[in-house]
Amino acid sequence: DQQVKQNSPSLSVQEGRISILNCDYTNSMFDYFLWYKKYPAEGPTFLISISSIKDKNEDGRFTVFLNKSAKHLSLHIVPSQPGDSAVYFCAASGGTNAGKSTFGDGTTLTVKP
Amino acid sequence: DAGVTQSPTHLIKTRGQHVTLRCSPISGHKSVSWYQQVLGQGPQFIFQYYEKEERGRGNFPDRFSARQFPNYSSELNVNALLLGDSALYLCASSPWGERVNQPQHFGDGTRLSIL
Numbered sequence: 001d002q003q004v005k006q007n008s009p010s011l012s013v014q015e016g017r018i019s020i021l022n023c024d025y026t027n028s029m030f031d032y033f034l035w036y037k038k039y040p041a042e043g044p045t046f047l048i049s050i051s052s053i054k055d056k057n058e059d060g061r062f063t064v065f066l067n068k069s070a071k072h073l074s075l076h077i078v079p080s081q082p083g084d085s086a087v088y089f090c091a092a093s094g095g096t097n098a099g100k101s102t103f104g105d106g107t108t109l110t111v112k113p
Numbered sequence: 114d115a116g117v118t119q120s121p122t123h124l125i126k127t128r129g130q131h132v133t134l135r136c137s138p139i140s141g142h143k144s145v146s147w148y149q150q151v152l153g154q155g156p157q158f159i160f161q162y163y164e165k166e167e168r169g170r171g172n173f174p175d176r177f178s179a180r181q182f183p184n185y186s187s188e189l190n191v192n193a194l195l196l197g198d199s200a201l202y203l204c205a206s207s208p209w210g211e212r213v214n215q216p217q218h219f220g221d222g223t224r225l226s227i228l
Contacts, residue, residue, distance in 0.1 A: 004155075032214040043117070043203055043219030044156070051214060089155050099146045099207060099217065100169045103155030 003027045004092050006104035014112055019077040021107050023090030026071060030092040034101065035064060035075050038087045047088075048075070080111045115140070117220035119204050125226045126194050134189040134223045138206030144168075145187040146217060147179055148203040156203055162187055163209075191225075199227045 005024045013019045021035075031052040036044035050057040050064045050073070057064050063076045077084055087108050091101040118137045126132050138145050144163045148156035161169040162181035181187045185206075191198055201224050205217035 006155075034216055036216075036219075041221065043205075043221045046216035046218070049214070049216055091155075093214075099144050099161040099163070099205070100158050100171075101146075101156075101217065102158065103148075105153065105155045 001026075002104075003030075004090055004102050004104040006088075006090055006107050008107050009105070010108045010110070012110045012112065013080050015082055016079045019075075019080045019084065019109055019111065021075040021077075021088050021090075021109065023073050023075075023104055024071060025073075025092050027092070027094065027102070028071075029094035030102075032093050033064070033066060033073050034091045034093075035062075036089045036091060036103075037084075038089060038106070044089055077109075080109075082111045082113050085109055085111050117204055117206050117218050119202075119220035119223050121223060122221070123224045123226075125228060127228050128194055128196060130194050131190065131192045132194060132225060134191075134202050134204075134225070136187045136189070136204030136206075136220060138185050138187070138204075139218055142206035142208050142218070143185055144207045144209060145181055145185065146205045146207075147187070147189045148205065149173075150201040150203055150222070152200075159189070194227050196227050199225060201225075 034049040035047040038044045087106045090104040093101045146161040147159040150156045158171040160179040176192045201222040203222045205219045
């Protein structure tokens with residue numbers, strides 16, 4: 001039973017346009033959500049996070065939205081750049097311990113010049 | 114500053130053997146977590162150690178064990194290797210273990226191949 005799901009294995013967008021990556025979760029105990037970016041042959045790199053007490057968090061070109069009632073979060077990248085091409089993982093944790101994060105299977109984003 | 118370092122980078126073993134993977138966290142980080150990433154899937158939580166104590170264990174068999182040393186480095190041990198243990202093993206560190214929401218910092222992983 002996968003508790004964190006990223007239903008789109010891949011996404012392709014044009015440079016300069018918006019990229020929207022989606023993530024759904026089933027465990028109501030999750031209260032901290034993170035997005036990581038992963039390039040080939042490297043470990044995941046933290047991108048942005050959001051606590052369940054918020055519904056939006058922004059950091060430069062990256063914004064994460066959380067809809068707790070729908071158990072859904074999304075990552076918006078505006079504008080998308082070719083260097084954003086990577087695998088994006090959604091992760092969730094509960095009980096203020098992100099050291100036990102549950103990850104989705106990732107979405108491969110390709111930004112075309 | 115050095116990030117999370119893992120050794121070795123790649124490893125090839127045969128079924129039935131055992132393996133030890135090593136991880137050095139970022140200086141000052143006291144929490145270390147281990148994850149297994151099978152091709153095409155996301156990382157799956159194996160263990161968390163904080164202040165040298167096990168603070169969490171994922172759904173993995175007893176063939177998997179780990180420990181954390183006084184300098185906060187960590188080892189992951191896997192006994193009686195199976196073909197299904199072939200994966201990328203990731204180590205992640207963070208300053209605190211619990212009561213604080215914080216992201217983890219990942220190493221580049223150890224690629225383990227079982228023949």
